[in-house]
Amino acid sequence: MSDYIKNKMTLEAVAKRAGVSTATVSRVLNNLEIVKESTRRRVLQAVEELNYYPNLHARSLAGGRTNSLGVIVSNICNPFFVDVFVGMEAAARQRDYEVLVEHTNYSPAELISGVRSMIGRRVAGLALIVSEMDDDVMTEIANSSIPAVFYDVGFPGSNITNIRVRYEVGMQRMVQYLFALGHRKMAFLGHHASLAPLEIRKNTFIDAVGRFGSKVEYRTVLNTDHPNGAMQAVQELFSSGFRPTAIVCVNDYMAIGALRAVRALGMSVPDDISITGFDNIEFTEFTYPPLTTVNIPRRHIGEIAVDALLRDAQGREIFIEPELVLRDSTGPFQAR
Amino acid sequence: MSDYIKNKMTLEAVAKRAGVSTATVSRVLNNLEIVKESTRRRVLQAVEELNYYPNLHARSLAGGRTNSLGVIVSNICNPFFVDVFVGMEAAARQRDYEVLVEHTNYSPAELISGVRSMIGRRVAGLALIVSEMDDDVMTEIANSSIPAVFYDVGFPGSNITNIRVRYEVGMQRMVQYLFALGHRKMAFLGHHASLAPLEIRKNTFIDAVGRFGSKVEYRTVLNTDHPNGAMQAVQELFSSGFRPTAIVCVNDYMAIGALRAVRALGMSVPDDISITGFDNIEFTEFTYPPLTTVNIPRRHIGEIAVDALLRDAQGREIFIEPELVLRDSTGPFQAR
């Protein structure tokens, strides 16, 4: 077997072998225009025989477009992000797009290089599902004029769509619910990276409890976005002397750690203490006890994002209404 | 501001603005050779002013190489795969490579299109961490002469490295351990997609219990690779009348579902029944009770894969020795 044939995986090689021009090969490969069935068959056969795979880089260069979308997430170990990605992928696939992922590990530097890499790849659209945010990045994206969608951060721009969850609403409902259960000492367990602007989420909690004036005592603790971070936070919390009867976690990923931490401290959930999450990731059904949380339609968000990216839809703002999911990790406050 | 400047993000535009040739711009962008500091600065400034991002497609086309690696996984919702990916990414980043993910959802068709897409992108190396496998795919990869590494499937080839976990070893240890605890009625809970060749993993279990001759009674159930699949499987198992005192799950992802299912059936773990997983994913520390499992160094596997891909290392076979991780989901058999 000739080396030439083995290595030269190009349109031209295929064309030569099929006895046609490269233009024709290109046409059949893209089911473009009308190609006589007989030549079409010849081409396809040549493709097969030569073991030919079109060079996608050449394709996008010549075509001036790509069929890839990009998504950048903060922490791919958090199932929340994976679900959004899966939703995006499904929606993208339907329209013959692929989606490239990148994760920042909450590092602004990696965010920047991720964005640059995506722009370099000339993605047709870019979704940012990140907590950290950098003004320069925002500017770069706005300037790049590539369609973008931000989840929960940033502001709409001419090429930017915003998807925002009414986190405050979810939080208020949660706090209200706990209040109704008799809880008067609550704690918020968050992570450092929660949205740059002054720990928005923490403040959301503070606002929510604030509505009850001095009837509710509270404390907040922050740690890294990981079950282990949550465990540490819980220890910190209790060693501070404050004894909440309910812990509201910024997300499920951390709530899972909190569940374990309080158990390790000899408390039982929900008899001694109630614990809540946020996001309603799959695992929350499988924790013990199953976690009370707030549902965020993650897959759906992924689909919405793709939609926004691939349509004209720009400068829009899309709101998601979260809803409480009551399970067994919360219960009435019981005086001891 | 001229449209020209705004839209024409090309090397040439930068060159023109900096008053140099494209060759020079290329040099500074790649920190190649020696470029006079003053011109270098001018170029960089032009880059900044023009908001220029090199077109990566053009780059790989011209350069004849890419700095991307690919990885294809079966089910990105299973944290096992995410961890391998994270390991790969870290290792790749160190060498200035990026890694592209694709997931097949256990579908051979998607496997094929994934592989093609990766080849089309001319990845420098391709890792397959999948359960399903197709001979044609194997052939295609072998023919493509692109360096590849397979996890637990396929056979070494001139451009292929194999990473295999000695699953049998892990399984034997687990069964032995359970036997030592007094268990004589065990069940294996697996998933359909477990390695094409006749449910290898299930057979591994059967071999392991087989060593005890008729001293151990067993049953096997299969379902989809998901905690919900596991729940169904457990129900099926018990409604079959067989009452195992220990359930060995093919992986942690399913074990999590099994844990919940037996709880729903009113049994307590490990008093009434022992449950084990495989992989030692992060969540196993946070289940209740914490899961006894077998550790597989997932991140490390990712690193090994990148190593194999980027080195000469071909046609090799790398073995991973699994080790038992004893936690609280297993206990001695207690006659009732």
Next chain:
DNA sequence: TTGAAAGCGCTACCAC
């Protein structure tokens, strides 16, 4: 229905 050829934006080699 098909072919010829001009790029797409960049790298790399060869001059100067």
Next chain:
DNA sequence: GTGGTAGCGCTTTCAA
């Protein structure tokens, strides 16, 4: 040190 320029493999007019 720097510039000129021939491709890389493909798409896409424009003709035929």
